[in-house]
Amino acid sequence: MKFTYYPGCTLRTKAKQLDIYGRKSLEALGVDFEEVKEWQCCGAVYPISRDEVATKLSAVRTLNSAKVEGEGKLLTLCSACHHVLKRVNGDMKNDENIRFKANNYLALEEEYAGETDVIHYLELLRDYVGFDNIKRAVKNPINKKVGAYYGCLLLRPSKELAFDSPENPTIIEDFIKAIGGTPVIYGMRNECCGAYVSATNKEIAVKKSVKVTDDAMGHGAELLVTACPLCMYNLTENGNKKVPVYYFTELLAEALGVKE
Amino acid sequence: MQRIGVFVCWCGSNIASTVDVKKVAEVLKAEPGVVISENYQYMCSENGQALIRNAIKEHSLTGIVVCSCSPRMHEATFRRTAESAGLNPYMVEIANIREQCSWIHKDMEEATEKAIILGRSAIAKLKLNAPLTSGESAVVKRALVIGGGIAGIQSALDIAEAGFEVDIVETSPTIGGNMAKLDKTFPTLDCAACILTPKMVDCAQNEKIDILTYSEVESVKGFVGNFKVQIRKKARFVDEKKCTGCGECMQKCPSKKGLNDFNMGLNTRPAIYIPFAQAIPNVAVIDPEQCLKLKNGKCGLCAMKCNVNAIDYTQKDEIIEREYGAIVVATGYKPISLENFNEYGYSQYKDVVTSLELERLMNAAGPSEGHLVRPSDHKEPKVITFIQCVGSRDTSGCGKPYCSKICCMYTAKHAMLIREKYPDTEVHVFYIDVRTPGKNYDEFFRRAVEQYGVDYVKGMVGKVYEENGKLMVQGADLINNEQVVIPSDLVVLAAAIEPSPTVRKIATMVTASIDTNNFLTEAHAKLRPVESPTAGIFLSGVCQGPKDIPETVSQASACAAKVIGLLAKDKLKCNASVAHSDETLCSGCSVCANVCPYGAITYVDKEFRLGGGKTELRRVASVNPAVCQGCGACTVTCPSGAMDLKGFTTGQIMAEVDAICKR
Numbered sequence: 001m002k003f004t005y006y007p008g009c010t011l012r013t014k015a016k017q018l019d020i021y022g023r024k025s026l027e028a029l030g031v032d033f034e035e036v037k038e039w040q041c042c043g044a045v046y047p048i049s050r051d052e053v054a055t056k057l058s059a060v061r062t063l064n065s066a067k068v069e070g071e072g073k074l075l076t077l078c079s080a081c082h083h084v085l086k087r088v089n090g091d092m093k094n095d096e097n098i099r100f101k102a103n104n105y106l107a108l109e110e111e112y113a114g115e116t117d118v119i120h121y122l123e124l125l126r127d128y129v130g131f132d133n134i135k136r137a138v139k140n141p142i143n144k145k146v147g148a149y150y151g152c153l154l155l156r157p158s159k160e161l162a163f164d165s166p167e168n169p170t171i172i173e174d175f176i177k178a179i180g181g182t183p184v185i186y187g188m189r190n191e192c193c194g195a196y197v198s199a200t201n202k203e204i205a206v207k208k209s210v211k212v213t214d215d216a217m218g219h220g221a222e223l224l225v226t227a228c229p230l231c232m233y234n235l236t237e238n239g240n241k242k243v244p245v246y247y248f249t250e251l252l253a254e255a256l257g258v259k260e
Numbered sequence: 261m262q263r264i265g266v267f268v269c270w271c272g273s274n275i276a277s278t279v280d281v282k283k284v285a286e287v288l289k290a291e292p293g294v295v296i297s298e299n300y301q302y303m304c305s306e307n308g309q310a311l312i313r314n315a316i317k318e319h320s321l322t323g324i325v326v327c328s329c330s331p332r333m334h335e336a337t338f339r340r341t342a343e344s345a346g347l348n349p350y351m352v353e354i355a356n357i358r359e360q361c362s363w364i365h366k367d368m369e370e371a372t373e374k375a376i377i378l379g380r381s382a383i384a385k386l387k388l389n390a391p392l393t394s395g396e397s398a399v400v401k402r403a404l405v406i407g408g409g410i411a412g413i414q415s416a417l418d419i420a421e422a423g424f425e426v427d428i429v430e431t432s433p434t435i436g437g438n439m440a441k442l443d444k445t446f447p448t449l450d451c452a453a454c455i456l457t458p459k460m461v462d463c464a465q466n467e468k469i470d471i472l473t474y475s476e477v478e479s480v481k482g483f484v485g486n487f488k489v490q491i492r493k494k495a496r497f498v499d500e501k502k503c504t505g506c507g508e509c510m511q512k513c514p515s516k517k518g519l520n521d522f523n524m525g526l527n528t529r530p531a532i533y534i535p536f537a538q539a540i541p542n543v544a545v546i547d548p549e550q551c552l553k554l555k556n557g558k559c560g561l562c563a564m565k566c567n568v569n570a571i572d573y574t575q576k577d578e579i580i581e582r583e584y585g586a587i588v589v590a591t592g593y594k595p596i597s598l599e600n601f602n603e604y605g606y607s608q609y610k611d612v613v614t615s616l617e618l619e620r621l622m623n624a625a626g627p628s629e630g631h632l633v634r635p636s637d638h639k640e641p642k643v644i645t646f647i648q649c650v651g652s653r654d655t656s657g658c659g660k661p662y663c664s665k666i667c668c669m670y671t672a673k674h675a676m677l678i679r680e681k682y683p684d685t686e687v688h689v690f691y692i693d694v695r696t697p698g699k700n701y702d703e704f705f706r707r708a709v710e711q712y713g714v715d716y717v718k719g720m721v722g723k724v725y726e727e728n729g730k731l732m733v734q735g736a737d738l739i740n741n742e743q744v745v746i747p748s749d750l751v752v753l754a755a756a757i758e759p760s761p762t763v764r765k766i767a768t769m770v771t772a773s774i775d776t777n778n779f780l781t782e783a784h785a786k787l788r789p790v791e792s793p794t795a796g797i798f799l800s801g802v803c804q805g806p807k808d809i810p811e812t813v814s815q816a817s818a819c820a821a822k823v824i825g826l827l828a829k830d831k832l833k834c835n836a837s838v839a840h841s842d843e844t845l846c847s848g849c850s851v852c853a854n855v856c857p858y859g860a861i862t863y864v865d866k867e868f869r870l871g872g873g874k875t876e877l878r879r880v881a882s883v884n885p886a887v888c889q890g891c892g893a894c895t896v897t898c899p900s901g902a903m904d905l906k907g908f909t910t911g912q913i914m915a916e917v918d919a920i921c922k923r
Contacts, residue, residue, distance in 0.1 A: 165602055166602075167601075167602030167723075168602035168605075168608065185608070187723070187725020187726055187727065187732065188725065215725075218727065218728065
């Protein structure tokens with residue numbers, strides 16, 4: 001099976017580690033993938049208004065590319081990209097109005113109706129590679145207490161994202177166990193990091209991120225992992241600055257012995 | 261030629277606002293055979309019925325059509341009216357122009373046209389009606405009560421009091437149900453055990469009542485007055501007649517790690533156990549999943565220690581067959597599973613408990629002997645936060661859309677009892693609305709707030725998380741318009757209640773209808789609240805809808821009154837609409853007997869004349885009219901068209917269809 005990989009803009013600028021280690025690990029795990037050709041912006045934020053079509057078009061182009069160029073398995077890594085692509089795909093599948101208008105705009109050779117599966121990297125590890133197989137492939141177990149930081153974009157709205165339980169998720173903890181770490185469960189792991197409010201009201205973002213990092217440390221976490229560049233920014237810039245934060249792919253690459 | 265009268269009802273404005281009733285009466289008057297057509301505001305009223313009676317006599321009517329509400333509502337009424345005027349009650353047809361017409365249409369012209377068509381259809385059927393007479397069937401003077409909680413106990417006691425025999429079938433090893441687990445009861449705060457256990461004892465001592473615990477209803481056949489029921493009495497591996505309930509076996513049992521269901525799994529019990537001290541029957545039971553002797557043959561200590569040789573490891577399930585005239589469903593409720601409510605941390609934190617668990621934690625016979633301590637470290641909680649509506653009034657699909665009705669009152673009770681017994685404890689309650697209608701209920705709630713200083717916070721909780729050994733309850737305070745976080749030692753969730761999971765199976769067995777939330781449906785929401793639409797099936801307690809103890813007991817007694825009314829009759833009038841076989845057409849193939857759910861069809865060898873002095877012996881179907889319930893299954897399966905249903909013959913139904921299709 002071949003996956004069509006969508007990195008997104010941040011992974012080529014501020015979040016290079018998320019991308020580089022992600023690809024290295026895929027190679028080490030023997031996952032076949034190819035980057036979307038001439039990819040565009042995912043749309044960055046999922047538009048909430050029900051009749052909004054124009055801002056969903058670039059996401060539809062990407063989804064259609066995975067269907068036409070690849071095997072219809074779109075692999076995402078950035079939480080924000082995953083969130084937008086998955087929800088727009090849901091609209092193309094279930095919302096007749098959006099599907100009709102988007103297809104009218106794009107005038108594709110064949111109508112796109114949500115045929116692509118949008119798969120987050122963590123879902124790929126869980127559902128396609130399998131955590132047991134990762135455990136077997138680990139060369140340098142991460143012998144540390146690791147706190148998973150989920151944020152919001154991967155989990156909610158839970159019916160649309162269908163990723164994990166929004167209140168008591170386990171996927172990143174299972175990942176941590178697979179790479180030899182000890183997961184630390186703490187209450188703030190699925191709370192907001194402050195997100196974009198950091199740009200307009202830094203005080204609130206600081207309050208939120210400090211709460212997350214303090215809570216994780218209070219429960220004994222030595223480091224945190226995240227899948228989201230925006231969470232990474234907030235936790236490192238606005239957090240308590242006492243607990244290091246890594247992209248989960250960096251830890252995976254280290255465990256698999258393919259870092260550097 | 262028949263002389264037909266048509267009576268069009270306005271039903272106040274229910275029909276008349278959408279259907280031109282005068283026009284309907286006028287148009288139907290022109291139908292062949294119709295000699296009189298009237299309309300009236302309330303045909304079911306005394307005046308309306310008098311109008312029908314007079315018309316029958318005055319015009320020597322042979323049949324009547326009433327264009328009104330559903331036959332479910334007033335068919336019986338109008339049949340009685342006709343009968344009192346000397347007409348056969350089966351010469352009455354109802355055209356439903358309310359539920360099937362005025363209520364569902366907006367356009368007057370269209371609705372009027374449809375009402376006329378429905379009237380014509382009823383007239384067409386009536387022309388083929390023939391007077392029918394009902395047979396009679398005997399009533400078995402014994403009732404079955406399914407479920408031995410307070411609802412079942414009260415119904416059984418009342419039925420027995422009237423002199424009828426009652427069997428209580430209860431799935432668990434003792435009767436008592438959820439009420440036996442409660443500590444105190446609102447609004448008077450008397451102890452649940454003190455008021456329930458005497459009733460349990462009354463049941464056990466009443467010679468009219470037979471209690472079958474650890475038993476399940478396996479199958480139900482028959483019909484009102486004559487139910488045939490199979491009951492599986494599960495092997496308890498203890499001879500009920502010999503066991504004295506001394507409890508010696510429980511002391512000696514080496515396998516002590518079973519979760520104690522009675523204490524909501526908060527502590528453990530041995531493999532051989534008596535659920536609680538006042539259990540009825542006070543007889544031990546062995547959990548076969550846990551017993552070492554039953555699992556791998558090694559042990560047998562309890563049998564050695566038993567002074568009366570009551571232990572029997574070879575005991576098998578036993579099937580008991582009994583006949584009943586009436587069945588009471590009293591299957592009760594359970595709190596919902598909280599797997600969809602991870603935000604409250606029930607599965608993650610030991611000190612997040614449900615209200616029913618709190619009952620056990622506060623009960624003198626509970627795991628902490630009535631000393632309120634946290635399950636995690638057995639320390640006294642200093643701050644307790646209650647969260648109401650956990651899964652009740654939920655529109656997200658995670659919980660139940662209905663109000664569970666009992667939670668506001670029991671939460672106020674818990675809060676008050678805690679403040680009374682442990683005055684240093686701080687108590688908070690998160691609520692959406694406080695709903696306390698009922699005698700002395702609102703006064704009770706206000707006492708919790710005003711006299712006992714319980715802090716009620718209007719708003720819902722978004723998250724419960726742990727920080728420095730405290731459970732942080734983060735919620736909205738809508739009155740102060742702020743987010744609050746309350747560091748607590750114990751969090752109590754008022755979980756929604758749902759019907760017992762066994763109810764679906766029971767409902768299917770007795771063909772009782774059930775709603776989208778698995779509550780049993782009553783025959784009429786207002787006027788027949790304790791009967792199922794299925795004759796002979798009665799509803800007692802929460803299986804019909806959420807209710808507290810006073811309401812449950814009232815309903816259980818009401819239900820018993822209905823059962824007594826039925827059992828007091830020696831004979832029941834059977835349905836006159838029964839199947840019958842045209843013996844000249846019947847080939848004796850047995851197809852009808854195979855589909856008959858009531859076993860009403862048998863076969864007889866009968867001699868038929870062939871002419872020329874010759875005769876032929878043929879096997880033909882014969883319907884027992886006392887057993888036939890008129891379901892019609894045989895008429896549609898009969899390959900030779902020999903079976904027909906009186907009052908609903910193929911000819912009558914085709915005449916109705918033709919009348920509808922004819923323009």
